[in-house]
Amino acid sequence: VREIPAAPAGLVERLRAGEARAFEELVRAYQHRVFAVAFRMLGSGAEAEEVAQEVFVRVHRSVGTFRGDAALSTWLYAITSRVCLTRLASGERKIAREGDEALLRLADERPDATATIEERERARALHRAIAELPEDRRVVVVLRDIEGLSYDDVAAALGLEVGTVKSRLHRARMELKDRLEKLLP
Amino acid sequence: MTCSEVRERFLDLEDGALAEDERRALDAHLATCASCREDLARYRATVAWLHTVEPVRAPVGFVDRVLGTVAPMPWYRRLARQLLFPLRVKLPVEATALVLVAIGVVYVFQRTPELQQAARVESLAPGPPSPPAETAPPPPAGPGTPGRAPSTDAPGRSPAAPDVASQTPAERGAGSSVSGPHGSAAERKSARAVESRDAVTPGRSDRRAADERATDAEAGRTPRDAPQSEALRRPGPPAPARSGEERAQSPSRSGADPSVESAAEAPRERSTAPLDAPPRSPGARAPAPMQDRAETSGRSTGEPRVERRAEAPARSTEAPSSEGRAEPGARPRATPFNAPPESPAPRTTAPSTAGKADARSPSTAAQPQVASKASIPDAVGRVSARDPASAESQIAVLAVRHGGRVVSRRAGPDGVVVEVRVPRDRYRALVEALGDLGRFTPEREAAALPPEVWLAIHFD
Numbered sequence: 001v002r003e004i005p006a007a008p009a010g011l012v013e014r015l016r017a018g019e020a021r022a023f024e025e026l027v028r029a030y031q032h033r034v035f036a037v038a039f040r041m042l043g044s045g046a047e048a049e050e051v052a053q054e055v056f057v058r059v060h061r062s063v064g065t066f067r068g069d070a071a072l073s074t075w076l077y078a079i080t081s082r083v084c085l086t087r088l089a090s091g092e093r094k095i096a097r098e099g100d101e102a103l104l105r106l107a108d109e110r111p112d113a114t115a116t117i118e119e120r121e122r123a124r125a126l127h128r129a130i131a132e133l134p135e136d137r138r139v140v141v142v143l144r145d146i147e148g149l150s151y152d153d154v155a156a157a158l159g160l161e162v163g164t165v166k167s168r169l170h171r172a173r174m175e176l177k178d179r180l181e182k183l184l185p
Numbered sequence: 186m187t188c189s190e191v192r193e194r195f196l197d198l199e200d201g202a203l204a205e206d207e208r209r210a211l212d213a214h215l216a217t218c219a220s221c222r223e224d225l226a227r228y229r230a231t232v233a234w235l236h237t238v239e240p241v242r243a244p245v246g247f248v249d250r251v252l253g254t255v256a257p258m259p260w261y262r263r264l265a266r267q268l269l270f271p272l273r274v275k276l277p278v279e280a281t282a283l284v285l286v287a288i289g290v291v292y293v294f295q296r297t298p299e300l301q302q303a304a305r306v307e308s309l310a311p312g313p314p315s316p317p318a319e320t321a322p323p324p325p326a327g328p329g330t331p332g333r334a335p336s337t338d339a340p341g342r343s344p345a346a347p348d349v350a351s352q353t354p355a356e357r358g359a360g361s362s363v364s365g366p367h368g369s370a371a372e373r374k375s376a377r378a379v380e381s382r383d384a385v386t387p388g389r390s391d392r393r394a395a396d397e398r399a400t401d402a403e404a405g406r407t408p409r410d411a412p413q414s415e416a417l418r419r420p421g422p423p424a425p426a427r428s429g430e431e432r433a434q435s436p437s438r439s440g441a442d443p444s445v446e447s448a449a450e451a452p453r454e455r456s457t458a459p460l461d462a463p464p465r466s467p468g469a470r471a472p473a474p475m476q477d478r479a480e481t482s483g484r485s486t487g488e489p490r491v492e493r494r495a496e497a498p499a500r501s502t503e504a505p506s507s508e509g510r511a512e513p514g515a516r517p518r519a520t521p522f523n524a525p526p527e528s529p530a531p532r533t534t535a536p537s538t539a540g541k542a543d544a545r546s547p548s549t550a551a552q553p554q555v556a557s558k559a560s561i562p563d564a565v566g567r568v569s570a571r572d573p574a575s576a577e578s579q580i581a582v583l584a585v586r587h588g589g590r591v592v593s594r595r596a597g598p599d600g601v602v603v604e605v606r607v608p609r610d611r612y613r614a615l616v617e618a619l620g621d622l623g624r625f626t627p628e629r630e631a632a633a634l635p636p637e638v639w640l641a642i643h644f645d
Contacts, residue, residue: 036243052243057254146238177228184227
C-alpha cells in the first residue's frame with residue numbers, strides 16, 4: 001500500500017491565499033492519486049482525466065472553504081470519490097466505457113518488462129475483478145487496499161461509518177477471493 | 186464458532202482487531218477446520234495481491250491542462266463554459282435556443298411579405314376588389330363558330346405526347362399537389378393551398394379576373410372569359426363533371442395522365458405571335474366560372490390562356506363542375522371547363538357562352554396562331570429598376586446568355602411586360618441574373634416548370 005504523502009507545510013494556507021504556485025504544487029502532488037482513483041472507478045482513461053480535472057477545478061474554487069479538519073489528501077479523495085460515484089450514478093457517461101480494455105491495457109503496460117505472460121494474465125484478471133465489483137464496494141477497495149487510506153479516512157472521504165466501510169471492504173475482499181480463486185498463489 | 190462466523194471475522198483478524206477471546210475461539214476453529222484455513226489463506230493472498238497493484242499515473246500534460254482550466258478566463262469564455270460544458274445545462278440551453286430560433290424564423294417569415302410571397306410560388310399578388318369574373322357580362326354574342334379541329338389548333342402535335350408545358354399552372358398545381366412527379370413537397374403543398382384557397386374564396390379569383398380583363402382591355406384584347414369555353418373547342422368526348430375538390434384530391438388524373446399532358450406544344454406556338462392578340466375563339470363556350478377561377482389562381486398577368494385548355498383534352502375530365510360549388514348561381518354550365526373543344530354537346534347546352542365565343546370567332550378564326558399563344562406564363566416576376574428602359578433592353582441579352590429568347594414585348598396596364606422563354610435548367614440562373622437589372626420580385630411560379638419556362642417580366 002502506498003503511503004499518502006503529507007501536504008507540504010503551509011500549502012493549505014497558500015491555497016487559501018489564492019497563490020497560483022500553491023495550486024500547481026497541489027496538482028503535481030496529487031494528480032496521480034486523484035487520477036488513479038478516477039481510473040479505477042470509471043475504467044476509462046479519458047473519463048478519468050475529465051473527472052480528475054473537475055476535481056482540481058473544484059478544489060481551486062472551494063479551497064477557501066476548506067477548514068482543514070481532515071487532511072488535504074482526504075479532502076481530495078472525498079471530492080474524487082463523490083464525483084466518480086455521481087458520474088457512475090448519472091446517465092452522463094457519454095464517453096464510451098473502455099472498461100476492461102483500458103484496464104487490461106493498464107495491466108499490459110506495467111513497467112515490469114520482465115513480467116511473464118502468466119503474471120500479465122493474473123494482473124488482467126485482478127483488474128477485471130476489481131472493475132466488476134459493485135461501485136460502493138469498489139470505491140472502498142480502491143481507497144483502502146490500493147490507495148492505502150485508513151478506515152477513518154475512507155469513512156471520512158465517503159461519509160460513511162467506519163463499521164460500514166469495514167463491512168463493505170470485507171464483502172469486496174471475499175468477492176475478489178472467490179473470483180480470483182484459481183489465480184491465487 | 187461456526188465456519189460462517191469465522192469467515193465474517195477475517196477482516197478483523199487481518200487487522201488485529203479481534204478481542205482476545207474471539208481470537209482464541211477463531212484459532213480453535215481454524216485448527217480443526219481445513220476449509221476455513223484454506224479460505225483464510227486465500228483471503229490473505231487476495232489482500233496481499235491488492236496491495237501490490239501497480240499505481241496508475243496521470244497522463245502527461247495533465248497538470249498543464251488543469252492549470253489551463255483554472256486559469257483566469259475572459260468573461261465570455263467563462264460564460265460559454267458555464268453554458269456549454271455541463272451536459273445537464275448544455276442540453277436544455279441548446280434545446281431552448283433551438284426553439285427560440287424556430288420561433289424567430291416563423292416570426293420573421295410572418296412579418297416579411299416577401300418571404301411569404303416567395304413561399305407561395307403559386308399565389309398571386311392581391312389585387313383591388315372587383316366584381317366577380319363569373320358575373321361579368323359576356324361579350325356580345327355573334328355568329329357561332331364551331332370548334333376548330335385539333336389539327337388546326339395544334340398542327341403536328343401528337344395527342345399522346347406528354348407535355349407538361351401544355352398544362353396551365355392551375356392544372357399543374359392540381360396535378361402536382363398530391364402526387365405530381367414534379368416539384369418539391371413544398372411546391373406541392375403551396376399549389377394545393379392555392380388551389381383550395383381559390384376554390385373557397387371566389388372573390389380572390391374574381392379580383393384577378395377583373396384585373397385580367399382590365400389588362401386585356403388596355404391591351405386591346407377581348408375580355409378574359411375565353412378560358413371558360415375553350416374546352417368546348419377541343420376534341421374528344423365530353424368528360425364527366427367532377428367537383429373541384431375531386432380534382433384536387435385526384436391529381437393523378439391531371440398530373441399523371443399521359444393524355445392530359447399529351448396536349449401539345451402550345452407554348453412554342455404561342456411564342457411566335459403577339460400575346461395581346463385576341464384569342465382565337467371557337468364557337469361553343471360554356472360558362473365556366475370555376476374554370477376561370479382555377480386558371481386565375483395561378484396567374485398574375487392578363488394573357489389569355491384559352492389555348493392551354495384546348496390543348497389538354499384529357500384534362501377535360503378533371504374538375505369540370507367545380508364551379509358549381511363555388512358559384513351556385515352562376516350561369517348554367519353544361520360542359521366541363523376542360524371539355525373537348527370539338528364536342529358538340531357544349532354548344533347545345535351552353536348557348537350563352539357559345540354566343541360569347543362567337544363574338545370572338547371572326548378574329549380568332551383568322552388568326553389561328555394567336556389563339557394558340559393565349560395562355561399564362563409559367564412564371565411571373567417584376568423588375569423594379571431605376572432605368573426600366575435600360576433594364577428592359579438587357580433582358581434579351583440575359584435571355585440569350587441563358588439559352589433562351591425574348592418572345593414578346595408589350596405595354597401592359599402597369600408597365601412593360603417582356604416575355605422570355607428559357608430552358609428550365611437555366612431558368613433559375615436567369616432569375617438570379619434579373620436581380621442585376623434591378624429589384625426582382627417573383628410574383629408567381631408554377632409548381633412544375635416545363636422544359637422551356639415561359640417567364641413574364643413586368644417592368645415598373
